[in-house]
Amino acid sequence: MKEIEYLKSKKVLVLYGGWSREREVSLRSGKRVFESLKGMGFDVSALDMGKDFYERIKEIYPDVVVIMLHGKPGEDGTVQGVLELMGIPYTGSGVLASAIGMNKIATKRLLIEENLPTPPYFYDPFEKNPEKLREKVLENLSLPVVVKPVEEGSSLGVHIVKDEDELLKVIEVELVEFGSFYFEKFIDGKSVTVGVLGTGEESFALPILELRPKGHEFYDYEAKYTPGATEFIIPAELPRKVYKELQRYSVLTHQIIGCRGFSRVDAVVSEDGKAYILEINTIPGMTELSDLPAEAEHMGIDYDTLVLHILSSAFE
Numbered sequence: 001m002k003e004i005e006y007l008k009s010k011k012v013l014v015l016y017g018g019w020s021r022e023r024e025v026s027l028r029s030g031k032r033v034f035e036s037l038k039g040m041g042f043d044v045s046a047l048d049m050g051k052d053f054y055e056r057i058k059e060i061y062p063d064v065v066v067i068m069l070h071g072k073p074g075e076d077g078t079v080q081g082v083l084e085l086m087g088i089p090y091t092g093s094g095v096l097a098s099a100i101g102m103n104k105i106a107t108k109r110l111l112i113e114e115n116l117p118t119p120p121y122f123y124d125p126f127e128k129n130p131e132k133l134r135e136k137v138l139e140n141l142s143l144p145v146v147v148k149p150v151e152e153g154s155s156l157g158v159h160i161v162k163d164e165d166e167l168l169k170v171i172e173v174e175l176v177e178f179g180s181f182y183f184e185k186f187i188d189g190k191s192v193t194v195g196v197l198g199t200g201e202e203s204f205a206l207p208i209l210e211l212r213p214k215g216h217e218f219y220d221y222e223a224k225y226t227p228g229a230t231e232f233i234i235p236a237e238l239p240r241k242v243y244k245e246l247q248r249y250s251v252l253t254h255q256i257i258g259c260r261g262f263s264r265v266d267a268v269v270s271e272d273g274k275a276y277i278l279e280i281n282t283i284p285g286m287t288e289l290s291d292l293p294a295e296a297e298h299m300g301i302d303y304d305t306l307v308l309h310i311l312s313s314a315f316e
Contacts, residue, residue: 261313
């Protein structure tokens with residue numbers, strides 16, 4: 001991590017908000033990061049990203065941008081590309097890693113190529129007939145299945161489907177709401193998440209967090225962002241061998257995707273103790289309820305220090 005004196009010499013802009021479905025979460029993440037930097041004495045300003053963000057950033061012309069955007073176009077490489085063209089350093093992953101991390105199919109294909117465990121899936125981007133698509137899913141996967149949008153975060157649009165009639169209804173909804181989605185074999189087990197800090201060979205895993213939603217079938221949007229809706233177990237209650245293996249898988253995922261600075265890998269550990277990587281988040285939440293800060297704190301990294309890690313990633 002860069003020396004704090006060097007970082008404090010920079011004019012910092014926190015870019016947050018935007019217009020994705022995850023806007024509210026981004027606002028909470030960005031405001032908290034802004035307050036942290038301000039409290040540490042940084043020359044920092046904040047910008048709620050609108051369609052005129054290019055002109056606004058040009059007016060401010062910061063030395064570095066802290067990207068606290070969730071969803072498109074802030075997490076998929078688009079904003080990163082604009083900042084590259086402007087010559088302004090920014091935190092987190094670059095254009096390619098951001099684009100791959102946002103696209104769950106691209107991520108899964110890389111995981112499979114690198115022999116990292118991920119649940120079997122089915123994806124047909126061309127079939128738009130709900131009944132034909134249901135037939136294809138049932139030919140390739142057994143129920144229950146998890147239906148997920150290809151490019152969304154915060155568990156938006158995710159459904160666990162247990163029967164054929166429900167599958168048809170969910171397909172019809174997903175076609176209208178998201179257009180691009182896929183089907184994944186449901187793995188019954190523990191939902192866990194692993195934060196990763198650093199870049200390349202310097203990357204390391206944070207303690208694994210186990211998520212036990214209360215009154216929710218899985219760790220959905222409400223369970224994530226409603227106080228008291230989820231029980232957080234840290235470190236996760238896993239056999240030592242499985243725990244270490246999952247941390248290793250998570251760091252490898254971070255490195256294979258090409259992430260920079262920080263990320264969070266979501267996974268499930270089946271009842272027979274096998275870990276499966278589900279996806280990676282290149283800009284994980286930084287709210288008061290978010291997973292990454294909780295994992296860092298358990299390792300002895302307080303919120304301000306975590307923010308410094310993230311800020312430092314712009315200069316790695």
